[in-house]
Amino acid sequence: METVLPEVTAVGVIIKAVIILAVISAIAGFGTYIERKVLAFMQRRLGPMHVGPYGLLQLIADGIKLFTKEDIIPAHANKFIFAIAPAITAATAFIALSAVPVFPDFTIPEFIPLLGGTFVPSIASDVNIGILFVLGMMAAGLYGPLLAGMAQANKWGLLGSARTAVQFLSYEVVTGLSILAPIMIVGSLSFVDFNDYQNEHIWLVVYQPVAFVLFLIAGFAETNRTPFDILEHEAEIVSGYATEYSGMRWGMFFIGEYANMITIGVIASVVFLGGYSDFFFIPAWIMIILKVAFFFFFMLWVRAAWPHIRPDQLMWLCWKVLMPLAVVNIIITAVVMMAMA
């Protein structure tokens, strides 16, 4: 990029952090409404209809209910770990978002007092190992379910955390290996470089369709979405790791889950689908919102359409099918790159 970007100031980063926290937690809450509505329409129902027009204010009703519900800690639970486990999930989800380009960068107009002229970067902290940091943080987020399940002195919770470990061991390899091939092509771990590369060339999904599909599959496992929602599958293990949780602690798990869905959507759009760059006449910020919204919708769509799989099938799928595919994909990419060079 030839254009010199304005200097990133501390004020800009703080504004960006506040935007991320406010917007993403609002979207994460609103996501529950969207999810209930989309699933309802796919099942020929209406979904929430009574609170506000078309049930739009359902989120407020749910929030009041969650906040005012009694916070129960079981007698034999490890109280400290039980109390901080939801915070781990929610916090890591937002920490992961700090290194993800959520919107394109912009400058606050001059006429706004106090903050006018401040440059707000696209990423709160543009660390040069962005992808590693985000994936690591999202992986650390699984400590939430793991510790919650083991701390609550409940057999369903224990089963849930055992399944968390199974899921964690299965998908994490696929995530890393599938995203390695695009990293080799771009030659950088920074999301900004990915975006710029696709700005100059073509969307990476054209070069790396297999890696894209593998990353999406692993992303579903990373966010505990339906084909892989084995750690809290209510038809089998009551509520899994969340069995003993109530009120806002329970809510924090789900804010974290929805924030992770958005993160996976952003990573998939930035790494594979061109990110926040202009697309013909559509401006960049609309493009990134459209792409993330598509991935969010896709996760709900899949939840309505597909059954979930057993833990042993998940391990079989990840270790025996997806991992070899990812390795073959990397090798082919490497050979082609050497031949082209």
Add this chain to the structure above:
Amino acid sequence: MSLEQFKDRNVGVQNYRQLDLPQSPTTAMCKVKQVAKRSLKGELFVGLGVTVREMVSTLFGKGLHTTQYPFEKLPISPRYRAIHEMLRLLESGNYRCIGCGLCEKICISNCISMETRYDENQRKEVSAYTINFGRCIFCGYCAEVCPELAIVHGGRYETASEQRASFSLFEDMLTPIDQLSLQQEYQGFGAVSPNADDNIKKTPLAY
């Protein structure tokens, strides 16, 4: 069709047909082929297509199954036996009950009680009539036995109330005199629902 066919439990000699299931894979190569075939067949996208089709048709108002109950109600069958109604004569507006006492006699849960007397014209008059809805089992005998079609079952099925007594007095069940023109006649035991035509479907065998 006789029942003989269904009483025969000797599996194998009947008219059963084996489904055309493929052989389960034996060698490792066959298993790999099966996985590849199933993965690339695109069956998962069929499922996605079905749900998105349902979503689009629901969004455009077709195929929606929800009835928003307290605001919308489905028509109920005239045979439905809910809280009783006492009907009036359409000409005079007088109530139809002649105080014969048959409903009190036939009531198998002993929940109807009535008191009658002769008025100044030596006609029977009902002075007190109550149904104990804590006991009533809504069997419908009272409506069936009534010679004047005076007591019938209405369609009022929302019977949650603060007191049982809310429905049980004669005046509560009697058609209000100002709504006499709206009084529905009992259509008889063979009557069909008002929306019966809409409910006609093909039998499952036709699919």
